[in-house]
Amino acid sequence: xxxxxxxxxxxxxxxxxxxxxxxxxxxxxxxxxxxxxxxxxxxxxxxxxxxxxxxxxxxxxxxxxxxxxxxxxxxxxxxxxxxxxxxxxxxxxxxxxxxxxxxxxxxxxxxxxxxxxxxxxxxxxxxxxxxxxxxxxxxxxxxxxxxxxxxxxxxxxxxxxxxxxxxxxxxxxxxxxxxxxxxxxxxxxxxxxxxxxxxxxxxxxxxxxxxxxxxxxxxxxxxxxxxxxxxxxxxxxxxxxxxxxxxxxxxxxxxxxxxxxxxxxxxxxxxxxxxxxxxxxxxxxxxxxxxxxxxxxxxxxxxxxxxxxxxxxxxxxxxxxxxxxxxxxxxxxxxxxxxxxxxx
Numbered sequence: 219x220x221x222x223x224x225x226x227x228x229x230x231x232x233x234x235x236x237x238x239x240x241x242x243x244x245x246x247x248x249x250x251x252x253x254x255x256x257x258x259x260x261x262x263x264x265x266x267x268x269x270x271x272x273x274x275x276x277x278x279x280x281x282x283x284x285x286x287x288x289x290x291x292x293x294x295x296x297x298x299x300x301x302x303x304x305x306x307x308x309x310x311x312x313x314x315x316x317x318x319x320x321x322x323x324x325x326x327x328x329x330x331x332x333x334x335x336x337x338x339x340x341x342x343x344x345x346x347x348x349x350x351x352x353x354x355x356x357x358x359x360x361x362x363x364x365x366x367x368x369x370x371x372x373x374x375x376x377x378x379x380x381x382x383x384x385x386x387x388x389x390x391x392x393x394x395x396x397x398x399x400x401x402x403x404x405x406x407x408x409x410x411x412x413x414x415x416x417x418x419x420x421x422x423x424x425x426x427x428x429x430x431x432x433x434x435x436x437x438x439x440x441x442x443x444x445x446x447x448x449x450x451x452x453x454x455x456x457x458x459x460x461x462x463x464x465x466x467x468x469x470x471x472x473x474x475x476x477x478x479x480x481x482x483x484x485x486x487x488x489x490x491x492x493x494x495x496x497x498x499x500x501x502x503x504x505x506x507x508x509x510x511x512x513x514x515x516x517x518x519x520x521x522x523x524x525x526x527x528x529x530x531x532x533x534x535x536x537x538x539x540x541x542x543x544x545x546x547x548x549x550x551x552x553x554x555x556x557x558x559x560x561x562x
Contacts, residue, residue, distance in 0.1 A: 265298060265483050267297055270299050271300055271477075272300075273300055273301070273302055274302070274323050274324070275303070276307050276317065276322040278306065278326065280436070281502075282326075282524045284509055285492045286491065286509075289491035292494075298484070300484060309416070310327030310385065311331045311385050314340075323480075324467060324484055326467055326468075327466070329466060329535055330391075332466060332468055333547075333552060341471035343468060343471055343557055343559040345466075346485045346560075347492070350461045350464060351456055351458070351460070351462040351463075351464055352522075353460045353525070358522060359522040360433065360455050361450035362394070363431065363451070365424055370451060372401075372451065374401065375451075376410055376451075378410070379411070379431060380412075380431075381433070382412070382415035382431070386412060388547070390454075397454040397458055400457050415428075415429060421445075424446065425442075431451065436522055439521065441514070445514075459537060461525065462537070485561045492526035493526075503518045539551040
């Protein structure tokens with residue numbers, strides 16, 4: 219597998235299981251320090267499209283990642299001198315672990331996974347927006363779904379029930395807690411059972427009665443409506459805040475220091491793709507079944523589309539960081555200004 223930085227393939231690898239358990243932060247920092255190269259040694263000349271630099275991007279098979287596929291299909295990564303391989307993972311936390319372990323060069327992850335890693339001293343930084351929640355309920359691309367025949371009609375009916383998110387102690391879990399509090403449920407973590415069910419399995423879990431409700435994003439909101447006999451009780455992202463930052467693109471501080479040209483090239487291509495996706499919704503719909511081979515073309519044509527922004531700042535993480543601390547996902551808010559590194 220391509221090493222995080224060219225020329226470092228002989229360096230020892232960090233075990234992903236250890237990273238997920240949080241048992242080797244010191245080892246990670248020591249490894250990265252021992253292989254460090256000053257930023258002044260970084261290459262700054264444009265990359266050569268005829269000899270592209272190979273990188274891997276950790277992805278999840280959900281609608282917000284369609285711009286990455288479009289950037290590949292349109293040749294925009296190649297124009298920037300990059301040969302990008304998309305590597306699917308179950309969730310953002312897994313992608314963070316893979317980037318820190320030097321298995322992936324770039325990742326797309328929910329903001330809480332990034333903040334948790336950064337608060338633990340792991341050297342990763344966000345450099346581009348990934349996706350944000352909708353500005354209003356009518357255009358929401360997420361939903362807390364229940365069976366059509368469920369007695370759950372409003373948020374308070376969830377008390378005493380079992381609700382799934384794709385990752386616990388993370389952005390999905392966090393926005394669910396916040397939305398339930400906003401709906402008048404005090405201490406929802408004490409009154410509702412939360413379990414982890416991956417997005418592709420969530421609709422089935424609801425339909426089969428294994429959970430009472432599940433939070434999903436597109437295309438699974440539409441999959442549930444069209445094939446899973448489900449309906450939406452509430453939209454968590456808009457209930458948390460309009461246009462709430464859900465996810466961002468990130469990489470290792472080491473890659474930023476040693477190859478800022480590579481990071482800048484990736485950022486230009488993905489921002490171009492997100493802008494294009496925002497302006498060409500039909501292309502997004504047509505592209506999704508190509509990006510996710512399990513996607514139903516009818517679902518792609520019917521689903522609500524995510525919202526993409528082309529700018530990122532430390533301020534975008536402020537609310538999420540404070541909520542993560544409030545719910546005990548992080549002990550302290552990391553330095554957000556140092557965490558967000560926008561390529562020049």
